[in-house]
Amino acid sequence: MCPPTAVFGVTPTVEEAAIELRYEDGTVRLEGLGSELASTLRKRVPELEADPRSGGRRVPALRYSSLRAALALEDADVRDRVLELDTFSELRSAYELRAYQDEALSAWLETDRWADTDGNLPVDRAPGGVLELPTGSGKTVIALKAIERLATPTLVVVPTIDLLEQWQRELEREFDREIGRFGGGEQRLEPITVSTYDSAYLKADSVGDRFGLVVFDEVHHLGGEGYREIARLLAAPARLGLTATFERPDGAHETIEEIVGPLVYRLSPDELAGEHLAPYDVKRLEVSLTPAERKEYDRNQEVFADYLARSNIQFTSGSDYQELVKRSGSDPEAREALLARQRAREITYGSEAKVDALEEILDGHRGERIIVFTAFNDLAYDVSERFLIPTITHQTGAAERREILERFREGTYSRIATSNVLDEGVDVPDANVAVVLSGSGSEREFTQRLGRILRPKEDGGRALLYEVVASETAEERTSRRRRE
Structure with a gap:
């Protein structure tokens, strides 16, 4: 250390x-x-x-x-x-850092946002930077140690109420003190406070002088246009970003580097698998659309592709998609192209062959804990109805979601389905098999879903992720690009 x-x-x-x-x-x-x-x-x-x-x-x-x-x-x-900081009694966390966690914390502590361009340090150190580590690797533990080391009032910003509650419990347990909370109906300021991004956006200008350190969990969210203002309105000199997937397809991670600090430490799942995380395998299953699905898919893809060709839109980046959305507001053909793309994706993501493949996977892993990921609520509910699997979507109430996850944790349920909700921001009980029926194909989403099954297994077994892809579709091309 x-x-x-x-x-x-x-x-x-x-x-x-x-x-x-x-x-x-x-x-x-x-x-x-x-x-x-x-x-x-x-x-x-x-x-x-x-x-x-x-x-x-x-x-x-x-x-x-x-x-x-x-x-x-x-x-x-x-x-x-500028800063109106409360004094602290000594903070002490009982956690002992693993070697890579210690390296990550040291890399962050050695940065300095107050240094000039020549590296001079004319005033006290104020670390700033982002740590990228896999889900399950203990990013929260590193943050707790950072708070302990700096011993300064701290704001922790998280994307969901579930994470807010998890952080609040962990901070109270480790530091044995009352923890403030912005979110979930509470607006209570304490020297250590946890806030959702939404609440921090509303409160930052009024509490921007009350914290010396701000921790952004799932910091990639900070790249959003509105959320960036949180970092701009806070005077907190020390800034720590945590994520499993730092780079954003829209390039907004460059903005995050400007307002939080650069990426100072990175580990991939492969580097920790086998010792600190479960070893894992990825199986990619290709399935074919039915003749009727193929006909409808090709028809919609043709509408979409024809418009792109006429409009000289390459559709190779997030900005191209935003341009199409903007045009759809005034151009009927652009709107029809956008709808055609959506219909083609729905056909791909919910194909009959994918559901048949899922049936074989479930039969082959009886008794194992399985999470099924989909891109749309409708498909998640179809899976739930066909296989009698409890489902968590954005429409699932907080109490019902907690009950499902608790029953999954205790083994009453051995499998659950979800539409994106469990990608991040939720403490998901240990599972050893994940099935990706549909998704965006982005590296971030894939890494987040893989992370849900990487916690070390009691029996030392391997985790397994199935990626089910419709062949000869845009989904197949997207999956190939992600792997490359």
């Missing part, structure tokens, strides 16, 4: 300091900053702007770290009143 990181906070300054920093509604306001120094600072902090209302200057709270560094390098006298 690397030596303890310096605890950052308000820098001691003389009372007659010429420049005063304050937090205000998601920004840092500067008073007493002369025009000459402002011009110099703007070279390092381009977002520094004049504020006609106050006669001072402002930067987004996100830039508090770089502003501090720039002021220190200019040897400016500063009275820093």
Whole structure:
């Protein structure tokens, strides 16, 4: 373990300091900053702007770290009143880190968001960066140790209520203190607080000065246009992102690197399988559409492909899809092409042969715990009805979902079906077989679903993931690209 990181906070300054920093509604306001120094600072902090209302200057709270560094390098006298941090009694987590967890934490602690471009560290260290590790590898444990090491008020941001409750329980158990909560009908601030992304989006500007560290679980969500504002409105100098799948098809992970920090540590499932995670195999089953399905699929694909050809849309990236959606609002042909693509996907994802293949898989794994993943609610319900399997979708109530998962955990249920809901953000009981009947084909989705079966098995057995793909369809091409 690397030596303890310096605890950052308000820098001691003389009372007659010429420049005063304050937090205000998601920004840092500067008073007493002369025009000459402002011009110099703007070279390092381009977002520094004049504020006609106050006669001072402002930067987004996100830039508090770089502003501090720039002021220190200019040897400016500063009275820093940005962060309003509660004092902590000593935090102590009982977890002992595995070697790779220790490496990940050390890699993060060795970064510094306050360093200038030459690596100078004019003020206290403030780590910032993203850790990418497989589901089941203990990312939460690393975060707990990060909170312990920095011993500063911390906001943990998560995508779902399920994860909010899991984090709250874990933090209360480890640190034996009351944990705040934004979400699920509660708005309670404590030195350590857990929030959903939705609640953090609404609260960030009012609590942006109350935390020295922010942890973004499933940090890839932060790439969304609205959620990015959470990171911009918080002044928290230290930032930790956790994910099993950092890169986004739309390239928004580059924005995440700017507002949280770069990817500083990465491990793939293959690197941990066999010792820390279950060894696993992937079986890819190709099935054929029925003649009727093929006819309908080809007809819809032709409508879709013809429009792309006429419109010169390549459809090789997420931006191409967004362009088609935008056009569909005013162009009837674009709308028909979009609907045709959707109908073709539904035919592919819900083909009769896929359901027949699932029947064979279920028969071949009697007594084993199985999760069946689909892309649409209708298919999940069809699977549920045909095979008498409990199903969890976005329409499943919280109480019913908890009951299904608990019965799956205790063995009353040996198999469940779901439409995307269990990809992430839910503590899924151990399973050793996953069946992907349909999905987006993205590497992120595949990795998330694989992660649901990778926890070490009591008998030391191997995990097995089936990918069922309709041959001679766009799904087959997408699956091939992901593997490549």
